[in-house]
Amino acid sequence: MSKLIIEDWVLYDMDLVGFTATDAATGQDFADCKEVAKSLRVVGTQEQIEAAGGNYNIDEVYSYCKEKKGSFWEGIVFSETRKDRPTLKEYNAKFEKDLARYKEMYKKNNNEVLILRCI
Numbered sequence: 001m002s003k004l005i006i007e008d009w010v011l012y013d014m015d016l017v018g019f020t021a022t023d024a025a026t027g028q029d030f031a032d033c034k035e036v037a038k039s040l041r042v043v044g045t046q047e048q049i050e051a052a053g054g055n056y057n058i059d060e061v062y063s064y065c066k067e068k069k070g071s072f073w074e075g076i077v078f079s080e081t082r083k084d085r086p087t088l089k090e091y092n093a094k095f096e097k098d099l100a101r102y103k104e105m106y107k108k109n110n111n112e113v114l115i116l117r118c119i
Contacts, residue, residue, distance in 0.1 A: 002045040004103060006064040011038040012057045043102045044113030052113050066092050 014035040022029050037059065042049055067073055069088060078091035086094065105114055 002047075004043055004099070004106060005046055005049055006099070006102060007042045007049060008062045008064055009040045009042060009053075009056060009058050010060040010062075011040070012059045013038045039117075041116040042113065043106055043116070048113040052115060064095065064098075066095050 015038055016033050017036055018031060018033045020029055020031045040056070041064070042052060044052070067078060067088060074088075075082065075085070077085065078088050079085040080087055102114065106112075
């Protein structure tokens with residue numbers, strides 16, 4: 001089996017989603033809706049991902065992979081000092097767990113590209 005690659009795609013396509021919030025001036029809760037870009041997680045070989053990309057209106061692409069200390073994502077997706085972010089070790093442990101799960105799903109899908117909806 002070729003190396004599996006995991007990418008997150010942000011599409012130009014938008015979804016309308018509802019949300020609730022509290023008005024800062026009145027303290028009253030309210031409900032409204034807003035548009036958010038659709039996003040997908042794609043798992044497959046490089047060739048499969050490139051072929052699948054032609055079927056979508058892709059705005060941005062992010063690779064999901066193990067990270068190293070000093071990478072661009074330090075402080076953004078992982079941090080040794082910020083309590084609201086996982087540490088590098090925690091981030092990479094979650095990646096390994098996700099990769100194992102995706103490999104199993106990929107095998108069950110006859111080694112065809114997986115296109116998963118992100119939330």
